[in-house]
Amino acid sequence: MAKFKVNKKMGPVAVELPECPVCMDVMSAPIFQCQSGHSICNSCTRILLPPICPICRQAMTQMRNWQLEELISKATVPCPNRSTGCVYTVVSTEMEDHLKECIFREMACPIGIAFGRCSWSGKLKDILDHFKERHSNHCYLNTDNDININNISVSVDERYMYLIPQGKFLFILTLKVDTCQKLAYWVVQHIGSKKTAQQHIYGIQITSKQDDKRTVIFTDKCFNDAFDVNEIFRQARCGIMPLTMLSHFIKDGKLSFKFYVKRNQQNFKTKEKGHGSVKETNKGPRGPGPQSAGNQSRGKSPGPMHLHQRQKGPKGGNSNKQ
Structure with missing residues (x-):
């Protein structure tokens, strides 16, 4: 289980984040409880048919586990891309923003995003080779x-x-x-x-x-x-x-x-x-x-003017529009 630090005034220095008993992933808000008090993550609660707790077989409710959600919101958790090399740990509530810019995330081809003409996806380390092979005019x-x-x-x-x-x-x-x-x-x-x-x-x-x-x-x-x-x-x-x-x-x-x-x-x-x-x-x-x-x-111009010396350089290269 993932560990995180807590302010000493709040309690122990480190605790373990609970896992959802259904999907076995670390809990994330919103967290719902069954009639006996067992907590299930939101995504698993929605797919339970019938809505029965897999632990005690009691009916699930719309009662939130607010204390557990608050505890998790203050947790520092590792990036889900840690298996591919990311070493960042962030507060769980900031994880979504981190994943948008994590360099170890799965990335779509920028040409595909802009023009819808490429379905490639992969890691950052492979993007340059992909452009050289498939989009050389745009490299x-x-x-x-x-x-x-x-x-x-x-x-x-x-x-x-x-x-x-x-x-x-x-x-x-x-x-x-x-x-x-x-x-x-x-x-x-x-x-x-x-x-x-x-x-x-x-x-x-x-x-x-x-x-x-x-x-x-x-x-x-x-x-x-x-x-x-x-x-x-x-x-x-x-x-x-x-x-x-x-x-x-x-x-x-x-x-x-x-x-x-x-x-x-x-x-x-x-x-x-x-x-x-x-x-x-x-x-x-x-x-x-x-x-x-x-x-x-x-x-x-949207901003102030800054003057720079005109630079000369050799001309060459050729690029065509996509």
């Missing part, structure tokens, strides 16, 4: 190269997704073109815990295909994959560019941008007052046209 292995998108249009709704390994971590980059909102969104999510995600800052550097002196850079803290990416879009907590501005970065249906991710060091931290940053540079002559579009983007 961005060399961050020194540009991500090149073909056949992109500001008049067509589309979503692009890339799996990006960085050392021992994996990140998901999503670009969404939304013609209804007339915006393009860039979001980067770390596959893992929220704490680790917030320790990383990502950057998106977009260089115009029409004028290579025109560059926009977004920087922001990463989310983890437990966040619903559609909710991030809805709240505008990411890099955003008006489609009228994006059109000045596309030529012949092609768009290029660079991606980088860094540890959240002092000179990369964003301010608490806002989420995200944007910079536009244009070393060419100022006047109407693209520069005016850039001015509009500053008003649309």
